[in-house]
Amino acid sequence: MSDGILTSPELRDVSTNGSPIYTLFDVETVDELTADHILRLAAGVLGAVRIRNFAPLQDCADVMASLETCELGAYDEALIYPRIAKLGPAAYDFYSAYGLDKTYWEHAEQSRATRSTLLRGGDPMDVAVERLQRAWGGELIPATSGGRPMFSGMIREITKGAKIHFDEIVREFPGAMDAPPASFLTFNWYLSMPSSGGETVVHRHRWQPSDEQYRDGYGYVDASVEGLPSVTVAPETGDAILFDSRNFHAVLPVDGEGRRVSLSFFLGVTGRGPLALWS
Numbered sequence: 001m002s003d004g005i006l007t008s009p010e011l012r013d014v015s016t017n018g019s020p021i022y023t024l025f026d027v028e029t030v031d032e033l034t035a036d037h038i039l040r041l042a043a044g045v046l047g048a049v050r051i052r053n054f055a056p057l058q059d060c061a062d063v064m065a066s067l068e069t070c071e072l073g074a075y076d077e078a079l080i081y082p083r084i085a086k087l088g089p090a091a092y093d094f095y096s097a098y099g100l101d102k103t104y105w106e107h108a109e110q111s112r113a114t115r116s117t118l119l120r121g122g123d124p125m126d127v128a129v130e131r132l133q134r135a136w137g138g139e140l141i142p143a144t145s146g147g148r149p150m151f152s153g154m155i156r157e158i159t160k161g162a163k164i165h166f167d168e169i170v171r172e173f174p175g176a177m178d179a180p181p182a183s184f185l186t187f188n189w190y191l192s193m194p195s196s197g198g199e200t201v202v203h204r205h206r207w208q209p210s211d212e213q214y215r216d217g218y219g220y221v222d223a224s225v226e227g228l229p230s231v232t233v234a235p236e237t238g239d240a241i242l243f244d245s246r247n248f249h250a251v252l253p254v255d256g257e258g259r260r261v262s263l264s265f266f267l268g269v270t271g272r273g274p275l276a277l278w279s
């Protein structure tokens with residue numbers, strides 16, 4: 001271990017027996033996302049980033065008003081229960097032995113068309129992409145499946161919570177994505193948040209085979225993460241958060257007034273830059 005690691009101001013002592021354990025699993029709440037946040041999430045030395053006022057409240061309100069006239073679909077309720085409403089296909093819904101099936105591409109096209117007018121006649125995804133691009137300072141490109149650009153930018157309403165789960169397309173749906181990225185992050189921009197409840201909890205834990213004893217439908221019971229460090233993020237309307245989607249995470253049920261709706265997609269640092277070497 002280098003001196004740099006031992007003296008970093010971001011480190012916290014979470015020990016219970018006197019010796020310090022550095023988890024490098026904090027939430028950073030910031031006004032501006034930077035490439036460094038994305039890289040530290042990718043490297044696994046940050047729990048989550050919350051970006052305050054990611055986009056204007058008026059944009060959120062306008063998208064929410066347009067959504068009133070638009071019926072949301074849902075994940076397959078036989079698999080994802082309690083129900084999670086959404087606009088836009090997830091690989092989760094359309095994976096078959098041969099990759100993403102034909103209906104995925106049909107849903108992608110329809111959903112893009114519906115989403116493309118929700119923000120005063122424009123697409124709220126463009127706002128998110130523009131902000132992320134500015135932070136990253138480089139290109140954002142769609143992942144591909146069978147050579148075709150995949151859909152990104154679901155609008156999702158989680159009301160009764162989401163079970164503890166992880167998202168890692170290359171492990172869950174092998175072969176669905178052509179060129180796997182070198183990291184797996186999730187982005188959510190909260191278009192509406194309730195007055196209480198609906199927090200996102202991220203646990204410092206990645207899937208391992210023994211977790212299967214804790215299976216609970218599409219997710220895992222609390223015992224899978226017992227005793228492990230975790231962070232709870234309570235975004236407000238207009239905020240966005242990013243974290244490593246391979247870490248087990250859950251959404252708590254809404255218990256106040258108001259809807260919990262986010263624009264959501266996965267992103268990953270691609271693995272085709274130069275290789276950095278060190279000792």
Ligand SMILES: O=C(O)CCC(=O)C(=O)O
Pocket residue numbers: 158162167186187188199200245249251262264
């Ligand atoms: O809605 C959230 O806060 C997180 C939802 C989730 O499971 C994800 O983004 O992977």
Ligand SMILES: [Fe+2]
Pocket residue numbers: 165166167186245249
């Ligand atoms: Fe998730």
